[in-house]
Amino acid sequence: MNSEAKAKTVPVQTKKRRRSKSLDRKKARAGWMFVLPFVLVFVLVYVPIVVDSVNYSFNEIVILQGGGYDLDFVGWDNYSYALFENPDFVQTLTTGIQQLIFDIPAIVVFSLFMAILLNQNMPGRTFFRAVFFVPVILSTGIIDSIDANNAILQDFMNSNGIDTGAEAANAGSQIISAIDIEQLFMNMKVGTELVEYVVDVVNNIYGIINRSGVQMLIFLAGLQSISPAIYESCTVEGATAWETFWKITFPMISPMILVNAIYTVIDAFTSSSNTVMTFISKISSETLGDVRSSAMSWMYFLIVMLIIAVVAAILSAYVFYQRRD
Amino acid sequence: MNNIEADKNIKRKGKKVKIDVDFEGKLSFGERLKMRVASFKFFKDIVWFIFRFILLLGISYVVLLPFITKIAGSFMSADDFLDVTVKLIPKYPTLDTYYYIFTENKYLEALTNTTILSALCAVVQMFTCAVVGYGFSKFKFRGNKFLFICVVFTMIVPHQTLQTSMFMKFRYFDLYGIYQFIYKTFNLGSLYVKNVASTKIWQYPYFNLINTYWPLAILSFGGLAFKNGLYIFMMRQFYKGVPDELEEAAYVDGSGVFKTFIRIILPLSVPMMITIFLFAFSWQWTDNFYTSFFFTKDGLYLMPHIVQIPKTLGKIASTMVNGATYQAAINNTCGLMIIIPLIIMYCFCQKFLVQGIERSGIVG
Numbered sequence: 137m138n139s140e141a142k143a144k145t146v147p148v149q150t151k152k153r154r155r156s157k158s159l160d161r162k163k164a165r166a167g168w169m170f171v172l173p174f175v176l177v178f179v180l181v182y183v184p185i186v187v188d189s190v191n192y193s194f195n196e197i198v199i200l201q202g203g204g205y206d207l208d209f210v211g212w213d214n215y216s217y218a219l220f221e222n223p224d225f226v227q228t229l230t231t232g233i234q235q236l237i238f239d240i241p242a243i244v245v246f247s248l249f250m251a252i253l254l255n256q257n258m259p260g261r262t263f264f265r266a267v268f269f270v271p272v273i274l275s276t277g278i279i280d281s282i283d284a285n286n287a288i289l290q291d292f293m294n295s296n297g298i299d300t301g302a303e304a305a306n307a308g309s310q311i312i313s314a315i316d317i318e319q320l321f322m323n324m325k326v327g328t329e330l331v332e333y334v335v336d337v338v339n340n341i342y343g344i345i346n347r348s349g350v351q352m353l354i355f356l357a358g359l360q361s362i363s364p365a366i367y368e369s370c371t372v373e374g375a376t377a378w379e380t381f382w383k384i385t386f387p388m389i390s391p392m393i394l395v396n397a398i399y400t401v402i403d404a405f406t407s408s409s410n411t412v413m414t415f416i417s418k419i420s421s422e423t424l425g426d427v428r429s430s431a432m433s434w435m436y437f438l439i440v441m442l443i444i445a446v447v448a449a450i451l452s453a454y455v456f457y458q459r460r461d
Numbered sequence: 462m463n464n465i466e467a468d469k470n471i472k473r474k475g476k477k478v479k480i481d482v483d484f485e486g487k488l489s490f491g492e493r494l495k496m497r498v499a500s501f502k503f504f505k506d507i508v509w510f511i512f513r514f515i516l517l518l519g520i521s522y523v524v525l526l527p528f529i530t531k532i533a534g535s536f537m538s539a540d541d542f543l544d545v546t547v548k549l550i551p552k553y554p555t556l557d558t559y560y561y562i563f564t565e566n567k568y569l570e571a572l573t574n575t576t577i578l579s580a581l582c583a584v585v586q587m588f589t590c591a592v593v594g595y596g597f598s599k600f601k602f603r604g605n606k607f608l609f610i611c612v613v614f615t616m617i618v619p620h621q622t623l624q625t626s627m628f629m630k631f632r633y634f635d636l637y638g639i640y641q642f643i644y645k646t647f648n649l650g651s652l653y654v655k656n657v658a659s660t661k662i663w664q665y666p667y668f669n670l671i672n673t674y675w676p677l678a679i680l681s682f683g684g685l686a687f688k689n690g691l692y693i694f695m696m697r698q699f700y701k702g703v704p705d706e707l708e709e710a711a712y713v714d715g716s717g718v719f720k721t722f723i724r725i726i727l728p729l730s731v732p733m734m735i736t737i738f739l740f741a742f743s744w745q746w747t748d749n750f751y752t753s754f755f756f757t758k759d760g761l762y763l764m765p766h767i768v769q770i771p772k773t774l775g776k777i778a779s780t781m782v783n784g785a786t787y788q789a790a791i792n793n794t795c796g797l798m799i800i801i802p803l804i805i806m807y808c809f810c811q812k813f814l815v816q817g818i819e820r821s822g823i824v825g
Contacts, residue, residue: 160601166718167600171608174593174693177683178611180636186618188626250520253513260514266811267521270528273739273807273814274800278749278765282796345524353814406619413621417750433622441617 193431214431224415225432232412233439236404239344240447242337243400244393247348251355252385272349347403351396358392359385387456394451398444405440412436531797534790535559539777542787558794561771568767568798575746575764576802578674583742585681586689587734593684594696595722599708616690620750628754631676634668672760677751687744687751692737699733700726735813743803768795 168175196210218225254265337344362385370380404410416436419429497503530549538555541547562568597609620627670676680686684693703726711721749765758766770778770791778784778791807814 163600163718164602167596167602167605169719170596170600170722171593171605173589173682174612174684175608177679177685178615181630181679181683182615182685185623185626185630188629189623192626253517256513258510258513260517264517264521267524269811269814270524270807273743274528274747274803276744276747278747278768278799279796281749282768282792342523342527345520402617406621413619417621417624430622430625433619433624437618437622444617 189430190434193434214428215435217428218432218435222428228412228415229436229439232410232436233443235411236401236440236443238333238336239347239404240397240400242340242344243348243351244396246344247351247396248355248389248393250348251352251359252381254352255356255359268345268352269349271346272353275346347400347407350403351399354396354399355389355392358389362388390451390455391457394448394455397447397451401440401444401447528797531793535794535797537790539781539787542790543782558774558791559798561774562767562791562795562798565771565773566767566769566795567762570762571764571767572802574762578677578763579742579745581674582677582681582686582745583738585678586684586686586692586741587738589682589684590689590692590696590737591727591730591734592722594693595700595726597693598697598700599705612684612690612693615685616688616694620687624754627676628671631670631755634670634675640668672756674761676755677745687748688740692741695737696730696733699730703729732813735810739806739810739814743806746803747799764799767799768792 193214194209194211196213250268254261254268366384366388367380370384375383405413407413413433413436416429416433419432533549533551535558536554536556537547537551538553538557540553541551544552546552593612597605597612677686681689684690707725707729708721711725712718716724746764752763752765756763756766770788774791775788778787781787
């Protein structure tokens with residue numbers, strides 16, 4: 137309507153505008169065409185799946201003999217079963233979430249550290265990079281689940297990953313063991329919790345390395361996008377490497393830290409080695425079509441969404457965005 | 462004017478002007494070496510170099526050790542597990558484990574089926590994610606932000622949450638009752654009635670897609686399969702880095718949007734698409750979540766199904782003292798055999814993986 141009113145007054149301009157509008161419209165239509173496969177399957181298949189899943193969590197499922205299934209509305213029963221009746225769920229949930237929250241800083245810090253190392257010029261860099269990204273490709277899915285119940289790797293991966301001194305008994309010449317190191321840290325008076333946390337991280341180093349592959353890649357990409365000119369001016373000004381890291385690298389990489397923290401949560405949340413998820417899918421596969429698992433996983437999903445929101449809120453307050461014009 | 466004259470002067474004398482910056486020239490070789498070596502910076506560099514090298518080597522060892530133990534274990538015979546002195550190098554090396562897995566666990570059948578499935582999914586996902594990512598990056602249309610939030614949503618919701626309903630959806634596949642509607646209107650067959658306990662039960666017509674390639678193909682086509690949200694995100698970031706002028710030039714030359722995409726944009730994004738192909742292929746290859754409920758052992762025999770103890774070896778293991786270790790080693794060998802094709806692929810394509818993500822600039 138507006139364009140019509142203007143058409144009477146300034147005809148030349150409208151002609152131009154109309155043409156550009158139609159091009160825009162054409163492009164918009166083309167845009168729809170490009171995302172069409174996603175939209176089609178999303179609306180036709182994915183949305184019903186999500187809706188069904190929510191729906192199931194309020195129902196009881198009855199598989200009919202002739203084929204087909206029937207739903208029996210039970211309200212919040214599945215949820216109350218998960219929370220109050222199932223003996224293991226709440227415990228698994230709390231330990232799982234605790235683990236998740238502890239893992240985030242460890243994985244982010246480790247992958248940032250490794251990315252900085254791998255970004256430096258040195259002989260054998262290609263080899264090391266290749267080795268570090270092996271877990272991204274190979275230690276997923278089926279291999280992950282074989283490893284999870286593997287007797288040989290068990291002592292390598294469990295909490296006694298470092299030498300606990302158990303072998304020192306027969307080795308005899310063992311000078312240092314993890315316990316001694318722990319004792320050393322304890323005497324440093326930095327707080328028992330911190331020491332326990334660090335020891336936990338070191339003991340879990342295998343799992344942390346395994347899970348920080350993609351994060352490392354993202355950090356590497358971020359590090360390489362920082363312009364070398366900034367570092368050059370830093371050296372000219374006489375900044376030390378330590379100052380350069382905290383004043384330049386860290387702020388420039390901070391958006392990646394946010395991305396990686398969220399990715400870590402999502403990855404830990406959707407991975408098959410996640411204890412809560414294993415617990416849930418075990419329930420679902422033990423009795424095929426037990427919809428209590430749906431209720432449990434939706435609860436877990438909401439909690440994790442909350443964690444993501446909190447993490448994002450905390451980190452985005454400190455994120456520095458370089459303005460690019 | 463002065464400057465120009467000076468320039469001319471220099472040009473004239475060009476060959477004669479020579480600046481000496483050779484500070485160390487007058488020192489003897491021994492003294493120069495001393496100066497370089499004895500400096501604090503040199504010392505620091507050396508220490509840092511060694512420290513870094515040892516650290517990286519150590520972590521590489523941690524990463525590779527599981528594979529090394531698996532490879533070592535795969536060549537061990539049952540006797541090696543009874544012998545306490547055998548740690549990593551088998552005393553009685555044998556290929557029996559490989560042989561029995563190959564024959565009794567139907568390795569070849571699993572290999573062909575998984576290759577077909579992974580290649581199909583990876584190719585479809587590669588093209589879908591490229592197309593959808595392009596749509597999100599270069600076009601402004603109403604609702605594109607909302608749709609992108611949908612993509613992020615599919616990335617965040619774990620598929621375990623949807624496990625039951627996904628199984629049900631593809632077990633009794635129908636699109637909003639469209640098939641049922643067609644079935645009813647054209648009267649393709651009798652619709653209902655199974656008398657179970659004297660109640661009439663409607664038997665809805667449906668497609669049973671379990672044990673076919675269809676469920677994963679459909680999900681891949683929509684960019685909704687495993688981690689596809691990440692791929693779409695990567696493609697979008699990549700296309701955002703492609704200058705708009707390229708397409709504008711093509712439009713001016715009279716090529717349409719789709720022609721431009723196929724002729725100009727797609728060839729540009731080949732390296733990125735290879736990266737996505739590799740990710741999709743290898744993650745689909747080792748996936749045991751979808752395969753666990755879309756495919757049964759009797760239906761479509763896939764790689765995850767070969768993880769079991771072969772009968773002949775199982776008999777030996779059951780009579781052994783530490784049979785559990787032996788069985789674990791056999792399981793590891795199964796895992797190794799699953800990833801052998803991937804390892805070969807990784808050796809050749811590792812470059813693409815690292816470069817691909819770096820080039821994509823998830824950075825924004």
